[in-house]
Amino acid sequence: MIKPGNLTYQQLKEKFRIKSPWDMIIIFVLNILITIPIFIIAHQNLVVLDWANHFDRVLLFIVILAVIQLLLRALRRVTLISVILYFILLLFGTLSGKYGFQSVFEDYRSMVYTMSEDPYPQDIIISKLLPFPNKSKILDAIEYQNPRIRNFAIMATSKHFRDVKGYYDIHTIIQSFAVFKEINSRWNYVSDPKGRDYIAKATESLQYLSGDCDDHSVFMAACIKSIGGTTRLIHTKGHIYPELYIGTQKDLEQINYAIKKVLFPAESKNQTLNYHIDERGDVWLNLDYTAKYPGGPFMNEEILGALTLE
Template sequence: MIRKALLVIIILATVSLAAVTLILTPTLGNYFALIIGDDGVNYSPDPGDLTPPIISGHEKAFEKKPVARSTIPSGYEIESKYFYGKFYQNSDEVIEMQISNLGDNAIFVYGFGLKGPNGISKYDNGYLIEAGDSEKIGLVAFEVPGKDQFSLTPYIYLMAQTESNNWYDYGLQEFKTLEFEAERAPAEVQNPYYSNPPHYFKMVNDRVNGTDPLVRTTAESASSKYSGEYNIYQLCSLFDYLATNVEYVSDPNESDYWATPEETIYAGTGDCEDYAFLMASMVESVGGSSRIYLTDDHAFAAAYLGKTNETDESIEAISEYYNSAPVYYFTDSYGSWIILDASSGMYAGDLPAGAAPISTGWTFLNQTNVTVIDVYQ
C-alpha cells in the first residue's frame, strides 16, 4: 500500500540577549444499487439515511496570548520544520509548520505565515511551547506560481518568557528563505469506478465498526472540544487525532493484514487500510456517514457532506478551519464526500496518495480502477 511522501526542511534560529478553494471531481455517478452477500438481494439505501455534518457555532480554540511586560529581550533558540508534498504549478498548496523550543524558557507563538511571489499568507494562532517541546502550529496555504522554481519565506510572531517569568514580545521573526521546485500539472486520467463488489463489501463492512465501545470512546475524546450534534469541527478533529496518534507501519512483505479499528487503536500503528477503517468507524460512531475507496495500491475513507448544492458552506468552513487549505472531495448523485486520507494527507480534505491537482479539480495518477465501498451499519 502506498503512502504520499512528505518532505521536511529544518531551520535553526537563535537569538541571544524569532482564500477558500472549492474543487469538484468529475461526477462519479450512482454507486449504490449494490448486492449484499450471495443471495442476490439488491440494496439501495434511502438518501435520507445519509447524515451530513452541521456547521456549528464553534470556533477554533487557541491559547490566550500572554501580556508582554518585559522591555528587555530574554533570548530564545528555536528550530522550525516544514512538511509538504509534491508541488504543481498554478495550484493551491499547503505547508505545515512545526516549531521546537530548544531554549531554556517558554515561548509563545501567536501568528505565522509565508511571504511568496503571489503575496503574503498570515494566520493568527496561540501556542505555548515549553522548553524542550515541539508543536505543529498549523497549515499555511499559498498559490504556486506557474514556473519551475519559486521561493517562500516563512515567519512567526513570537514571545519569549524571561527569567523573571515576564514576557518579551519579539513580534515578526523571519526564517531563512526556502527554495522549491514545481511540476507541471498532469493530464486528467479517466478511471473506471466499481461500486460495492460483494466480496470487498463484506470484507470492509466486517472491519468498520462504529458501535465498538473503544472506537466510540476514542472518537468522543478526540472531538470533545466541539461537542453537540455531529458537526464539521468534530469531523476535522477526528482526522487530526488519527493523523497525529497513529504511526504508519507497513504490513510484512507479501502480507496484507486488515486490522480491526480496535487493534489499530491499541497498537497505535497501521497501514493505509487500517487508517481507513478506523477513520470510517469514528465517523460512524459520532453520527456521520462514511465510505471506503480502494485503488490499485491504496485505501482511504471519505465522509458524506450533503447534497452537492448544499455543501458550499461546509466546504468553506473546513477550508477556514485549516487556514484556507484547498478542500478536495468526490461528487455523485447523493452529494459530496470529503476525502479523509489520514495515512498520507495533512488535513481533512487533502488529496489522497496517488492523486494530483489539475485545472478542473483533481485526478488519480497511475491507477487502473477505483472501488467504492459504502459502509452499511
C-alpha cells in the first residue's frame, strides 16, 4: 500500500483521471464554458468584418471551440483539476465584483441578442456642423449644480429601475434612463411666445415639467449631468433634442439588451434602437421628448449642430 505522501507524479495523474466516456463529456462541457468568455473577449477587441448574418463571428466561435477542444483533449488526464481551477477563477471574480459567472452570462446574452437585433446607427459628419444657436444662453440654463435639479434626478433614480440587478458597469447610464423615463412620461409641450425664442432655465421647467423642445433638452441635460451622466444637444432644422453618451459600439450591445428586454420592453417592442456615431466612434443615444424609450425614432435626422456638455 502506497502512503499519500509517497505518491509519484504518474500515480497522482492516474488518481485524478476520469474514465471514458465521462472524460469526453466533461471536456466538451468545459470547452463550452471556456470558449464563451474567450469568444466574448475576442469579439470585443477584434475588428468586426460585417459579413452577412454575422458569419465572421460564427466562424470565430467555431475556431476557438475547435482549438480549446484540442487542448483539453491533450490534457484530458488532468481534466478534473482544470475544471476545479476554472470554477475557482470565476468564483473569485464573482465574489470580488470582477469578471465572474454573472458577467459571462450578461455579456454573452447581450452579444447574441444584438447579433439578431441590430441597433440602427446614424453617422455625423462633424466638419459640416454649424455653430450652435443660443449657445451661451443654453449653457447658462443648464443648472446641473442646483440642489433642486439634483434632488429631482435622485427622485427619478429612486422611482425607476432601482431594483434592476446587475449592470454594475453601466450603473450611471441606467440611472440616466430613469431620469429620461420620469421626464418624458410627464413632459407637457408648450410653445414659446410668438415671434420669440424663449429658453427656460432648468429650474423653471422643473416647476411644471413643461416647455418646448429646447426647454426639454436643457432640463434633461441638467438632470442627467447632475448625477454624473454625459449628454449633448443636437440642433436640427427647427428642433433641438438631447442625446446620452453610451461609449463604444461594443458597449452598445449591453445597452441594447437592457433597453429592449429589461428596462423598456413594452415601449421598445418591435422597435429599433436609434443612435449617432461621432467622429471618434463614440455612440450617442437619442433622448428626444417624442421618444418613448431611449433610442427612439429621430424626429429630424438632418443635423446642423452639436453641443457636448463635458
